[in-house]
Amino acid sequence: MQILLTLDKKDYEEGMPVFEKYSTRGVIIRDGKIATQHGSAGDYKILGGGVEPGEKLEDALIREVGEESGLIVIPESIRPIGEIVERRRDLFEKNKIYVCHSCFFFCDAKEEMTQTHMTESEIAKGFHLEWATAQEIIDGNEPFCETQPWSFRDREFVKMLVEKKILTT
Template sequence: MVEKRRLRLLKERLLNMYFNKFIGIEKVENKHIKVREAVRAIAIRDSHILMVHSNKGDFKFPGGGVESGETHVEALIREVLEETGYVNTVVGDKFGVYLERREDVFDQSLHFEMNSHYYMCECMGETVAQQLEGYEIEQGFTAKWITIEEAISQNERAQKLSDHNGWIERETYVLHKILQFVRGESERVVKK
């Protein structure tokens, strides 16, 4: 009985998403898959969206990897705090999932799979200093409220550069989906 209810709730959740995108290697033969679960925040306020700007000129959604023992909600609250400084984040419905599978650049015997889960969020109240580390510091991550159209335009410009960030394709795809949603042009569907 509990299992049936869990499966029904999962199905309802999937049917309420606006996208379920897969790119990369579909068939995996004779290789193990290293999976990274990630969560990303979609926070919209007064026709602006909260994004993280890099010194390469692109924008990404606040978020990152889910650590061992964390739920998606816990990871998202932590990541938003670290990357934007927002202390109060309310996590809402899942908007979609973007799954990428490629050969692992560090180990040729593996495939690397990144499952990015996007959630509607509300970021409010006070902000504190960002808690960046490693490549986030190197790339000069700064939080910025920007229109969806501006973020798309900047990402499309940055994607033409030879030294662009690997996340641009994914983030631009999701920005387009959000723009369709905001304009009332999208339906809740789950398609690849």
């Protein structure tokens, strides 16, 4: 998958053990708005999450989008966009380097929806499905970019969409 951007905080020491993770992000656009998880604090997340061992990226995308939003991805609509690679000191194990490969896909969703299955953390943060404009995502994530790496990642991705560095067709 094409690398769109590498975000490297360089806050670690070379030679530290690496924890590597793959995740998927579903970019679903309707009426000029993007499906997001919107938190009660005002932040936005592009729908998606971690890939389980042995799981295909497309299967993880369908599962994660459904769990977080209740949207049902149409499998034949999935189109790869590219990957954002994040490198930083692990937030939980400070002696490790965290490397996350976020694989972004355009996809469409059915009109009908299913029950969400959010994590306790997502529920605690008040996340819910919201269709947001690119500008709402960029502005909403701005205050969180220093403290929530995913807010920075998703803001940068949406900026690339707005700047036509990523084609939506």
